[in-house]
Amino acid sequence: MFQPNPKPLIPKIIKARVPVWLLVGALVAQYAVNTVSASNDPNCTIHVQRVHQSTYSLEFQKLSEAKIKISTLCDVAQAYTSLTVNFEEVIPSGGNKVAKTVANIIARPTPGRDNYVLIENLTVPCNGKGPAEYFGRAVGHVLLMNGRKVAVKGNSDKPNPLNCRISAK
Amino acid sequence: MSFYEELLTLGQHLHERERLALYNFLIKGKNDVYVANAFSLLRYKELRSEIANGEILYKLDGDVVSYSARKNGTYAFQEDIRKIQLRFNRSFRKRQLVKFFAQTEVEVIWNFPLQGQTLQAESSYCILLYPYFDLRYFSNGRGRFVGLINKIKTNDKELLTKLRTL
Numbered sequence: 001m002f003q004p005n006p007k008p009l010i011p012k013i014i015k016a017r018v019p020v021w022l023l024v025g026a027l028v029a030q031y032a033v034n035t036v037s038a039s040n041d042p043n044c045t046i047h048v049q050r051v052h053q054s055t056y057s058l059e060f061q062k063l064s065e066a067k068i069k070i071s072t073l074c075d076v077a078q079a080y081t082s083l084t085v086n087f088e089e090v091i092p093s094g095g096n097k098v099a100k101t102v103a104n105i106i107a108r109p110t111p112g113r114d115n116y117v118l119i120e121n122l123t124v125p126c127n128g129k130g131p132a133e134y135f136g137r138a139v140g141h142v143l144l145m146n147g148r149k150v151a152v153k154g155n156s157d158k159p160n161p162l163n164c165r166i167s168a169k
Numbered sequence: 170m171s172f173y174e175e176l177l178t179l180g181q182h183l184h185e186r187e188r189l190a191l192y193n194f195l196i197k198g199k200n201d202v203y204v205a206n207a208f209s210l211l212r213y214k215e216l217r218s219e220i221a222n223g224e225i226l227y228k229l230d231g232d233v234v235s236y237s238a239r240k241n242g243t244y245a246f247q248e249d250i251r252k253i254q255l256r257f258n259r260s261f262r263k264r265q266l267v268k269f270f271a272q273t274e275v276e277v278i279w280n281f282p283l284q285g286q287t288l289q290a291e292s293s294y295c296i297l298l299y300p301y302f303d304l305r306y307f308s309n310g311r312g313r314f315v316g317l318i319n320k321i322k323t324n325d326k327e328l329l330t331k332l333r334t335l
Contacts, residue, residue, distance in 0.1 A: 063182065
C-alpha cells in the first residue's frame with residue numbers, strides 16, 4: 001500500500017543551529033546591560049532664571065544693575081560647572097542682540113552639596129538709558145568628579161522688561 | 170569708608186571693571202607684601218593668607234602653584250581653585266607669583282566679601298577661566314593677539330584713581 005512520505009513542517013535549512021534557550025538568554029543579557037548602562041548615564045540639568053533688576057542694589061547703593069541667576073544640578077557629584085552667559089536684548093522690530101557676554105565662568109559646588117552649583121555673581125551695570133527687555137542664555141558643560149563632561153545649555157523662559165539698559169561699554 | 174573698603178564688601182555686586190581695577194591696584198599697592206610672600210612660598214611650599222572674609226592656602230607642588238580658599242568661620246576649603254605652572258628662573262617665578270597672589274585676592278574678595286550694606290545671597294565659588302594676567306582674558310578666549318589689542322583699549326584710570334584715594 002502506498003504511504004506518502006510526510007514533509008517536515010520546518011525545512012532543515014531554516015532550522016536554528018543555535019539553541020533557542022541560548023538566543024533568549026543572550027537577548028535578556030543584552031537588555032540587562034542596556035538598562036544598567038542607561039541608568040549609569042549621569043544627568044545634569046540647568047536652570048536659567050529671568051534677567052531681573054537688582055532691587056537691593058538700587059535701593060541701598062543707588063546702583064542700577066541687571067542680574068541673572070543660574071544653577072546646575074546633577075545626579076552625581078560635580079567638580080565644577082563651566083558656562084558662557086549672554087544677556088540678550090529683545091529688539092522691538094524683531095530678533096535680539098547680545099548686550100553683554102560673560103565668558104568662561106567656572107563655578108564650584110559648595111562643600112557638602114557636591115552635585116549643585118548656584119551662580120549668583122552675574123551682575124552687569126546698566127549704563128544705558130531707558131527700558132529694555134532681556135533674556136539670559138547659558139551654554140557650557142559640567143565636569144563630573146569621575147572626569148566625564150556633560151554638556152548643558154538653557155535660557156530663561158521668557159524675556160523680562162526692565163527699566164535698566166545694559167550698555168555695550 | 171574708602172572706595173577700596175567699599176569694594177571689599179560688594180561681593181557678587183562687584184562688576185568686571187571693578188575687579189580688574191582692583192587687580193591692578195593690588196599688584197602695585199601690595200607689591201612688597203606679595204614679593205615677600207613669593208619668597209616664603211618658594212621656600213616653604215605652603216603659605217596662608219587672608220583677605221576680606223576669606224582665608225587662602227597656597228601650595229607649591231613641584232612647579233605648580235595652586236590656591237584653596239574658605240570663608241572665615243567655615244571648616245572646608247574649596248580645593249585647588251586655580252593652578253598655574255611656574256616657569257623659567259627664580260626672578261620670573263617671583264613675578265608670576267605676584268600676579269597669582271593679586272588674582273587670587275580679587276577672586277576671594279568677589280566670593281567672600283566683608284559684611285557690608287549689601288545683602289549677599291548664598292552662592293557657589295565663581296572664577297573666570299582666564300586670569301587677568303592672561304591676555305586671553307581680554308579677548309574672551311579668542312586669542313592673545315586680540316586680547317593684547319583689547320587690553321590696550323582698556324581704561325581703568327578713573328577707578329584706579331578712586332582706589333588710590335584714601
